[in-house]
Amino acid sequence: MGAPLPAGPSPEDEKRIIAGIKRCRGDPLRFVRFAFPWGSGELADYEGPDAWQSEILAAIRDGLTPHEALRVAVASGHGIGKSCLIAWIILYCLATMTDCRGIVTANTASQLSSKTWAELAKWHRLSIVRHWFTLTATAIYSADPERELTWRFDAIPWSAQRPQAFAGLHNKGKRAVVLFDEASTIDSVIWETAKGALTDANTELLWIAFGNPTSATGRFRECFGRFRHRWLTKQIDSRSSRVSNKQQIDQWVADYGEDSDFIRVRVKGTFPRVASTQFISSELAEAAASAEREAVHSLHDPRIMGVDVSRLGTTPRCSASASVVMHDPSPLLRSLSSIMKCVLPNMPIFGRSNTSVSPGRYDSNQLRARRGEIQPSARRAWVFVGSSPRCRVEARYRSRFSTMSRCWKCTWYRPAPSD
Numbered sequence: 001m002g003a004p005l006p007a008g009p010s011p012e013d014e015k016r017i018i019a020g021i022k023r024c025r026g027d028p029l030r031f032v033r034f035a036f037p038w039g040s041g042e043l044a045d046y047e048g049p050d051a052w053q054s055e056i057l058a059a060i061r062d063g064l065t066p067h068e069a070l071r072v073a074v075a076s077g078h079g080i081g082k083s084c085l086i087a088w089i090i091l092y093c094l095a096t097m098t099d100c101r102g103i104v105t106a107n108t109a110s111q112l113s114s115k116t117w118a119e120l121a122k123w124h125r126l127s128i129v130r131h132w133f134t135l136t137a138t139a140i141y142s143a144d145p146e147r148e149l150t151w152r153f154d155a156i157p158w159s160a161q162r163p164q165a166f167a168g169l170h171n172k173g174k175r176a177v178v179l180f181d182e183a184s185t186i187d188s189v190i191w192e193t194a195k196g197a198l199t200d201a202n203t204e205l206l207w208i209a210f211g212n213p214t215s216a217t218g219r220f221r222e223c224f225g226r227f228r229h230r231w232l233t234k235q236i237d238s239r240s241s242r243v244s245n246k247q248q249i250d251q252w253v254a255d256y257g258e259d260s261d262f263i264r265v266r267v268k269g270t271f272p273r274v275a276s277t278q279f280i281s282s283e284l285a286e287a288a289a290s291a292e293r294e295a296v297h298s299l300h301d302p303r304i305m306g307v308d309v310s311r312l313g314t315t316p317r318c319s320a321s322a323s324v325v326m327h328d329p330s331p332l333l334r335s336l337s338s339i340m341k342c343v344l345p346n347m348p349i350f351g352r353s354n355t356s357v358s359p360g361r362y363d364s365n366q367l368r369a370r371r372g373e374i375q376p377s378a379r380r381a382w383v384f385v386g387s388s389p390r391c392r393v394e395a396r397y398r399s400r401f402s403t404m405s406r407c408w409k410c411t412w413y414r415p416a417p418s419d
Contacts, residue, residue, distance in 0.1 A: 008131050017128055021095055026064070028092040029057035035091065035128045042126065050243065052236050053085050059232055060089070060206065069198045069205035071231045073183075073223035075213040076269040077238030079245055082210045083119035086179055089208065090120055090140065090153050093177050095129045097204070102153040102177030103169055107185040107211075109157035113137065116181045117155050153177070158186055163193040170197065175204040183209035183220040191219040213264075213271040221271055235269040 009017060024031035029049070038048050049057065056074060063070040076082060086104070093100050106112040117137070124135050134143050141152035156165050169176050178194045180186055198205045211220055213235075223231040238244040249267055256262040261272040 021129065024092070025096045027061045028089065029054055029061060031092045031096060032057060032088045035095070036123070036126050037128075049085075049088070050081060050241055052234070052240060053081060053088075056085060056234060057088070059234075063232060064204055064206055066202050066204050069207060071223075072206075072208045072234070073220065073231045074208070074210045074234045074236065075220070075224065075271070076210070076236035077244070077249075077265075077267040078212065079243065079248075080236055080238050080241035081243050083116055083181065084123065086116060086181060086208075086210060087120040087123040089177075089179065089206075091123060091127055091129070091133075093175060093206070094133060094140065094142075094151065094153065095127075097175040099147065099150045099171070100175040100177065101150065101169060101171045102175075102179065103166060104153060104155050104179040104181065105158045105166075105186065105190070106180070107182035111182055112155050112157055158190045160187040160189050163189045166190055166193040167197055169194075170200050172200040172203050175206070176200065177205075178207045180209040180220075181211070183211040184214045184218060186220070188219050212266065213269060216272045216274060224271065237269055238267045 008014075020034050021031070024034055032053075033048050037043055038046055048054075056072065059072065060070065063072075074082070090102065090104065093102060104112070104116060106116050120140065121135055124130050124133065124140065132143055133140050134148070137155075139152055139154045141148040142150075144151070158166070166178070169178065176198060178198065180194075194207065198207055209220055209223060213221070213224075215221060224233050224235075238249055239246065252267060253263055261274075264270045265272055
């Protein structure tokens with residue numbers, strides 16, 4: 001037989017619990033300090049949450065309002081206590097708001113059940129409000145039978161083929177929460193669906209994404225890049241956590257080097273510099289596009305050549321299907337052609353020295369070129385080289401060329417139809 005279930009609190013203790021939870025209504029950090037038996041039993045060696053966890057909980061306290069969704073993205077190294085923070089947030093959201101609803105997902109179903117949900121089971125058992133909620137393998141919900149469908153969190157493995165599971169999270173006037181664990185590998189369609197679900201007005205909306213920054217691309221990476229103005233971001237070095245394995249980390253640093261991508265991802269909580277299909281690192285691109293970097297140019301600047309070689313990046317050599325198109329009436333064209341032939345011997349070079357070139361006939365295996373010709377007085381040349389074998393003009397290029405055409409003559413080439 002298993003151990004007997006603990007008896008519920010006395011009426012006096014229940015009143016004390018209710019009063020304490022009411023005081024934690026808008027403060028998850030205070031809730032975590034109040035709801036668990038710090039300094040005794042299983043938590044005898046702990047006086048409260050770690051410093052980085054306290055910072056995240058305080059940020060939720062300061063940012064969660066019924067007027068705008070609060071988005072928090074946390075990238076970190078291994079072993080810092082992400083899963084336990086997720087468990088605290090779930091219990092806080094449920095305990096301090098009647099009829100709160102939320103969903104939790106992770107990179108894999110195994111991660112969700114064996115780590116995320118297992119950690120929730122531990123902290124639910126230790127919580128002072130454990131008798132308020134029933135925990136199952138896939139959900140935690142109100143112990144009141146009349147509210148078990150409206151006051152709950154569900155663990156839902158994601159599927160790119162069934163994103164609608166994340167589409168119905170509406171809870172107007174209450175609180176709705178979306179939690180992503182190991183968010184780097186969650187498909188973009190799930191991100192888009194979750195974003196559309198958090199749209200209720202006058203509702204506390206909370207979206208938190210946790211994960212190791214394993215990929216230099218994707219929606220989790222974009223939380224720290226193109227969408228960082230929408231997200232409250234935090235990057236945690238494992239060495240700053242009191243629960244991480246410092247000896248293991250020292251071994252990793254000795255084996256891989258402090259500045260390696262392995263240490264960046266697994267320890268520092270920073271994204272790798274280059275993805276498998278990337279030639280120019282995101283770090284360099286962001287530095288070049290930084291608002292702190294002054295854009296300086298003159299009529300004497302060198303010619304600009306744009307090159308997009310092949311798709312994918314799993315092989316160490318360039319594909320022979322890539323092409324380069326340059327527009328330059330000077331001898332520089334011949335020099336560049338010679339250089340490119342040496343560097344990329346399998347790449348055909350197309351040189352254009354006049355301003356009215358017939359589209360001509362292009363092999364379907366070659367890449368599509370798009371050319372924009374700046375005003376003659378500036379004597380500058382711009383080259384656009386794309387990678388679509390079918391030579392489609394994507395929507396973002398259509399809008400860009402439409403804007404450019406106000407002062408430039410824009411031309412793009414189409415391949416001749418196949419025989």
